[in-house]
Amino acid sequence: MPVAHTLEGPLSVDVLGRQDPELAEILLAEQERQTTTLQLIAAENFTSPAVLAALGSPLANKYAEGYPGARHHGGCELVDVAERVAVDRAKALFGAEHANVQSHSGSSAVLAAYAALLRPGDTVLAMGLPHGGHLTHGSPANFSGRWFDFVGYGVDPESGLIDHDQVRALARSHRPKAIVCGSISYPRHIDYAAFREVADEVGAYLIADAAHPIGLVAGGAAPSPVPYADVVCATTHKVLRGPRGGMLLCGSELAERVDRAVFPFTQGGAQMHTVAAKAVAFGEAATPAFTAYAHQVVANARALARSLAAEGLLVTTGGTDTHLLTVDPAPLGVDARTARGRLAAAGMVLDTCALPHPDVRGLRLGTAAVTTQGMGETEAARIGALFATAVRDESAGRRVREEVRNLTGRFPPYPGQ
Numbered sequence: 001m002p003v004a005h006t007l008e009g010p011l012s013v014d015v016l017g018r019q020d021p022e023l024a025e026i027l028l029a030e031q032e033r034q035t036t037t038l039q040l041i042a043a044e045n046f047t048s049p050a051v052l053a054a055l056g057s058p059l060a061n062k063y064a065e066g067y068p069g070a071r072h073h074g075g076c077e078l079v080d081v082a083e084r085v086a087v088d089r090a091k092a093l094f095g096a097e098h099a100n101v102q103s104h105s106g107s108s109a110v111l112a113a114y115a116a117l118l119r120p121g122d123t124v125l126a127m128g129l130p131h132g133g134h135l136t137h138g139s140p141a142n143f144s145g146r147w148f149d150f151v152g153y154g155v156d157p158e159s160g161l162i163d164h165d166q167v168r169a170l171a172r173s174h175r176p177k178a179i180v181c182g183s184i185s186y187p188r189h190i191d192y193a194a195f196r197e198v199a200d201e202v203g204a205y206l207i208a209d210a211a212h213p214i215g216l217v218a219g220g221a222a223p224s225p226v227p228y229a230d231v232v233c234a235t236t237h238k239v240l241r242g243p244r245g246g247m248l249l250c251g252s253e254l255a256e257r258v259d260r261a262v263f264p265f266t267q268g269g270a271q272m273h274t275v276a277a278k279a280v281a282f283g284e285a286a287t288p289a290f291t292a293y294a295h296q297v298v299a300n301a302r303a304l305a306r307s308l309a310a311e312g313l314l315v316t317t318g319g320t321d322t323h324l325l326t327v328d329p330a331p332l333g334v335d336a337r338t339a340r341g342r343l344a345a346a347g348m349v350l351d352t353c354a355l356p357h358p359d360v361r362g363l364r365l366g367t368a369a370v371t372t373q374g375m376g377e378t379e380a381a382r383i384g385a386l387f388a389t390a391v392r393d394e395s396a397g398r399r400v401r402e403e404v405r406n407l408t409g410r411f412p413p414y415p416g417q
Contacts, residue, residue: 036408038383040350042212042324042366043184045241046373046413047277048284054277055243065269067259079272086279090247093218093282096226098255101278102262102270103246106211106235110136111143112248113231116261117205118177120147125171125204126180127162128152130354134184134209151176155186155356160317162186164194171202181225182209182233185353185364187301187320189213192228205230211246213322215239215368218285219294222322230254239297239323239368241290242281243274293371297323300367303377307384313391316355316362324366326353332391336361345397346390347404348383373411382407 017024039046047055059079065072068080083101090099103109118124124144127133131154135142138150151174153167171179181195192208199206208225214234216222225232232249236242250258263270284290298321305319314328329339336352340363343350353364367380375383390400 035412035414036405037347037349038404038408039369040348040365040367040383042351042364042368043235043238044366045238045368047237047241047243047281049414050280050284051241051243051277054280055273057273057276059276060271060273062272063269064272066263073269079275082272082276082279083270086275086282089279089282089286090249093286094214094224094226094232094249096232096249097252098250098258100248100258100262101236101245101275102267103248104267104271104274105244106209106233106246107134107136108262108266109233109235109246109248110134110207110209112258112261112266113207113233114144114148114178115265116231116254116257117207118148121149122177123149123151123174124178124180125151125153125167125174125176127183127186128154131155131356132183132185132354134182134211137180137182137209157356160356161188162191164191164198167195168198168201171198171204175202176204178205178207180207180209181229182211184212185324185326187317187322187325189223189321190225192223192225196228208232209234211235212238212324215241215285216294216298216322218282219291219297221291221294221298231258236278236281239294240281240285241293241368241372242285243277245271245274245278247278296376297367297371299377300371300375300380301325303380304365304367304384307381308387311384311388313388323368324364326355326362326364328355328360328362329391332388334391336363339363339391342390342394342397343387345394346386346400347408348387348390348400369413370411373408373413374415375407375411379407379411 062079063073064076064079068083086101087099126137136144138145153170156163179199181190196206206229208229210225210232211234213222216239217224234247236245248258301320301323305315305325308327309315312331316326340352350365352361355362386400389396
């Protein structure tokens with residue numbers, strides 16, 4: 001394959017192509033993959049060129065352990081300004097008294113929240129992994145399951161909705177130090193007020209893991225956990241459309257504990273280029289255009305859910321309030337892993353996930369990325385039809401792949417680049 005030294009779009013590999021053509025080819029191939037297949041992974045999105053520019057900026061060179069005005073390295077005058085901008089924008093965007101924007105990931109943010117509020121051995125009530133809980137919600141392979149005593153609540157097996165009676169009963173029985181509300185595959189809005197009521201009844205902290213819905217919250221398309229939770233953990237990518245990273249929101253009374261839990265307890269130097277990119281994303285999310293985007297994401301997810309249901313797939317909870325939905329392909333005669341493989345061959349990229357039935361896996365997909373590309377409800381419905389065709393008939397993969405190429409060609413993630 002000939003080595004390409006330029007890349008049309010927000011990335012530029014002129015220098016990389018000359019110095020390291022092997023890696024340049026990988027970047028080019030990845031751009032080709034992203035722009036010619038449908039990105040339906042609920043946790044992924046396309047950042048703006050401005051966010052990419054900040055990520056590739058000279059701030060990547062700067063070491064900045066500590067916080068603005070109290071760094072352990074010299075020469076931090078300008079990165080201090082950048083971090084303060086990110087913090088101020090996050091506080092304004094989410095109506096929070098305090099924001100920490102240094103966490104390297106959503107998992108890092110959750111770790112910091114636990115470090116701020118808990119001690120090893122404390123009991124924590126969180127959604128069980130088989131029902132949609134995250135690894136940081138008590139997986140034995142994760143620090144959370146090794147350091148804390150997790151009790152898992154679940155969803156009603158028939159409705160797929162959180163069983164709040166079970167949450168209350170478990171809280172009364174186990175008296176947890178903290179309750180975590182949040183999921184990686186729950187398609188409905190979280191009732192933060194209900195969780196707050198239970199937490200107050202048993203004297204527990206309430207931690208909201210809002211990694212998935214936080215972008216919808218920013219756009220006014222989902223309820224905010226900020227008025228209810230003691231600490232909100234989130235990612236800055238997904239629907240929020242920023243760089244890969246995490247953040248924490250809390251009241252002023254917990255600000256110092258949260259900051260010290262991030263640095264120096266769980267992390268070293270902040271990634272200042274990522275912090276600046278978060279600031280860019282927060283600024284973008286404060287615009288009317290982003291508000292319209294967030295609502296379109298939900299409209300597209302609902303259109304996709306209706307299309308998939310009409311094609312015979314089982315859509316859990318009967319639909320979605322958010323950017324994501326989970327479906328069971330069993331009515332079409334295949335299991336989730338087989339369906340995922342057929343969809344990948346047809347150019348549709350998504351994940352498998354646990355469903356609220358013992359040992360049953362389904363498919364998790366989202367509309368954040370395709371909505372960024374400019375697709376609407378008509379395209380979302382068409383994606384549902386293509387999805388079902390690819391799952392039903394393995395031999396249809398090549399034909400569906402061509403239709404996917406045509407669709408992505410009409411809606412490039414970076415138009416005009």
